[in-house]
Amino acid sequence: MVEFDDTFRQHLRELFVWRRDVRRFRSDPLPEGAIDRLIETACLSPSVGLSQPWRFVVVNDATRRRAVADDFKACNTDALNCYSGERAARYATLKLSGLEQAPGHLAVFADKASDIGHGLGRATMPETTEYSVVAAITAMWLAARAESIGIGWVSILNPDRIHAILDVPETWKFIAYLCVGYPEAECDQPELEQAKWEHRRGAEEFTLLR
Numbered sequence: 001m002v003e004f005d006d007t008f009r010q011h012l013r014e015l016f017v018w019r020r021d022v023r024r025f026r027s028d029p030l031p032e033g034a035i036d037r038l039i040e041t042a043c044l045s046p047s048v049g050l051s052q053p054w055r056f057v058v059v060n061d062a063t064r065r066r067a068v069a070d071d072f073k074a075c076n077t078d079a080l081n082c083y084s085g086e087r088a089a090r091y092a093t094l095k096l097s098g099l100e101q102a103p104g105h106l107a108v109f110a111d112k113a114s115d116i117g118h119g120l121g122r123a124t125m126p127e128t129t130e131y132s133v134v135a136a137i138t139a140m141w142l143a144a145r146a147e148s149i150g151i152g153w154v155s156i157l158n159p160d161r162i163h164a165i166l167d168v169p170e171t172w173k174f175i176a177y178l179c180v181g182y183p184e185a186e187c188d189q190p191e192l193e194q195a196k197w198e199h200r201r202g203a204e205e206f207t208l209l210r
């Protein structure tokens with residue numbers, strides 16, 4: 001039986017506080033095997049019916065990386081055009097991906113057709129497949145931070161284009177594109193909070209008693 005003591009719990013809490021979505025990466029490469037190790041940890045995550053629906057694509061090919069970065073640029077321009085006035089001006093100052101600098105690129109998909117898990121738990125809530133993949137990404141995000149590696153989730157992308165660029169099976173649903181690398185700086189405050197876009201709110205704002 002493994003026991004976790006107060007010191008561990010305190011460190012774990014610090015890990016949660018200091019995990020960041022990272023958009024600014026140093027150029028030094030990741031150590032050999034780092035991404036594989038993160039994927040292995042992610043595979044320990046809970047999944048509906050033990051279906052392990054996560055599918056990872058390590059994107060090393062420069063042409064595909066360029067195509068993803070170009071898609072981000074196009075989608076980000078469209079996103080900017082959805083705002084106006086002061087909000088648009090503020091949006092334009094935000095750095096919303098580290099695609100150009102991150103040494104590691106990792107796309108994550110959910111396999112909607114896999115029969116691993118024999119459908120358990122998915123009959124009334126098929127979306128639990130995607131939820132399982134997000135649970136794995138969260139585990140990976142924290143495990144990375146424990147190794148001082150930063151992850152940045154990029155969703156300002158067109159899923160169909162990402163699917164085509166990465167040439168993955170039809171039944172895979174695009175969930176996330178992750179930039180992986182060493183952060184330029186550490187901070188205990190979200191970058192969007194530092195940029196005064198939004199602020200983190202406390203649990204009491206999101207909790208009901210019934």
Ligand SMILES: Cc1cc2c(cc1C)N(C[C@H](O)[C@H](O)[C@H](O)COP(=O)(O)O)c1[nH]c(=O)[nH]c(=O)c1N2
Nearest residue numbers: 019020021023095096097153154155156190191192
């Ligand atoms: C599903 C999803 C999708 C995205 C994000 C997160 C998640 C969960 N986040 C990161 C997000 O902005 C960040 O998590 C919050 O601002 C809180 O900051 P910390 O993660 O605590 O640093 C994110 N950030 C960004 O710069 N570009 C993006 O496209 C996205 N997309």
